[in-house]
Amino acid sequence: MSIQEQYRKKAAELLSSGDVKLVIGYGAGTNPDRRRPLFIRSAEAASNLLIDADCDANLSGYLVNEGLLSDKKKVGIFLAPEGIRSVNILASESQLDPDQIVIFGFERDGRSIAALEGSNVRDYTDRIATLKSMPPDAEEQARIDMIENMSAEERFAFWQAEFSKCIKCYACRQVCPMCYCKRCIVDNNQPQWVHTSSHTLGNFEWNLVRAFHLSGRCVECGGCDRACPVNIPLRLINRKMAAEVLDAFDHFSGMSPDQETVLANFRKDDPETFIL
Ligand code: SF4
Numbered sequence: 001m002s003i004q005e006q007y008r009k010k011a012a013e014l015l016s017s018g019d020v021k022l023v024i025g026y027g028a029g030t031n032p033d034r035r036r037p038l039f040i041r042s043a044e045a046a047s048n049l050l051i052d053a054d055c056d057a058n059l060s061g062y063l064v065n066e067g068l069l070s071d072k073k074k075v076g077i078f079l080a081p082e083g084i085r086s087v088n089i090l091a092s093e094s095q096l097d098p099d100q101i102v103i104f105g106f107e108r109d110g111r112s113i114a115a116l117e118g119s120n121v122r123d124y125t126d127r128i129a130t131l132k133s134m135p136p137d138a139e140e141q142a143r144i145d146m147i148e149n150m151s152a153e154e155r156f157a158f159w160q161a162e163f164s165k166c167i168k169c170y171a172c173r174q175v176c177p178m179c180y181c182k183r184c185i186v187d188n189n190q191p192q193w194v195h196t197s198s199h200t201l202g203n204f205e206w207n208l209v210r211a212f213h214l215s216g217r218c219v220e221c222g223g224c225d226r227a228c229p230v231n232i233p234l235r236l237i238n239r240k241m242a243a244e245v246l247d248a249f250d251h252f253s254g255m256s257p258d259q260e261t262v263l264a265n266f267r268k269d270d271p272e273t274f275i276l
């Protein structure tokens with residue numbers, strides 16, 4: 001049985017039995033190469049689920065939609081390893097109960113796709129641990145080396161040129177499962193911490209604040225990079241910050257739902273007054 005048939009069957013069974021109230025997966029997109037998030041609430045609708053190498057979006061951000069998990073019922077979700085890491089981070093930051101999440105795990109190898117065994121986030125701990133020592137691919141490493149080999153002035157000029165393209169659309173924030181704050185610092189204008197207009201200072205403020213906010217939390221799913229309409233190489237920043245955090249703290253984000261946070265701590269009773 002193909003992974004698609006297997007996961008359609010599993011989704012239909014879980015929905016019929018009431019073990020999950022919803023399955024978040026992928027469906028057909030606007031063209032043959034694109035997939036869009038699909039929210040399935042009945043066994044009959046499970047036949048619309050697709051799973052293939054074009055399923056590249058990290059769907060975990062939908063789990064923290066307001067009220068989705070408040071009734072304590074379980075939700076199924078299609079996740080690649082980076083998405084499973086996101087669920088671990090959301091759990092460690094008290095944003096969800098990992099036992100409420102039923103995972104339909106999969107991984108890509110080029111254009112092929114395979115199912116991952118397990119359904120609870122803890123079933124994937126060993127698989128995620130193997131990613132910690134996995135080096136970037138050759139193309140990505142070459143781009144990292146290019147940045148590393150620049151002088152400080154050249155690097156500043158490189159990022160200044162890249163950030164000058166930013167139009168402050170915040171697509172990178174919207175797509176990111178780790179950007180779940182109900183109110184973002186950039187949406188606040190009393191006081192205005194980050195300039196909203198697209199000029200050099202404001203663009204540096206936004207992109208650097210975001211890079212530090214994601215340090216030790218980014219799972220390198222590439223969602224922001226794909227979403228950026230002006231092709232700023234956001235993956236490069238995230239990769240570099242992840243490497244720094246690994247080197248300095250031996251911290252690989254999203255290893256388990258009980259992992260300690262590395263640079264910031266979020267509690268259920270955080271009043272969020274820091275951005276008021
Ligand atoms: S910062 Fe980008 S790559 Fe990292 S988790 Fe968010 S969307 Fe994914």
Ligand code: SF4
Pocket residue numbers: 165166167168169170171172173207227228229230231232
């Ligand atoms: S998606 Fe790109 S253009 Fe939009 S705010 Fe983010 S970095 Fe700027």
